[in-house]
Amino acid sequence: MEWIRFIAAAVCISGGVFVMISAAIGVYRFSECLTRMHAAAMGDTLGLGLIILGLIVLFGFSFTTVKLVLVVAFLWTTGPVSSHLIAQMMVEKKKKREEEAKQK
Template identity: 40%
Template sequence: MKLVVVTIFLFSGLFFFCIGTIGLFRFKDVFTRAHSAAKCDTLGAVLSLLALIIYNGVSFVSFKLILVVVFLWITNPTATHLITRAEFNRRK
């Protein structure tokens, strides 16, 4: 059962990484590309790391991975916002 849940999380993460990559290639505007990359990259990484946490069980490594997930949740949207804001100000 544990392996099934890990597989579902890993393939879900891979799915979102692939969708984000397709969005980077297909969208023409910087802002839509950034939106696609930020949302899909964050969700794909979080799902993949959650799969690793479930696979590893309760340990100190799982705690470190949870810290990485929290760090990603904070930094990815913030970095994307700053990059798009800089592009918006550059175009003014």
């Protein structure tokens, strides 16, 4: 029974690492700021969630698990909000540049 838990944890952690590496490659390969930010935000959210889920499965329910859940809750609430604010700033900046170019 212990090896089933270990295999499930290994699959979750490996999947999370794969998603994080894919996000890093996406940030490197994409040319525009918004697409880079999307790759980074999705990689952080899903990759971190899978890694933490694997650690929770590995450790079982303990005080460490509660800490891990709190970390995930904090990062899942702040990550998308900050990504949205940065994207909104970029869109507003682009609109302002276009308006300035039309005036000239």
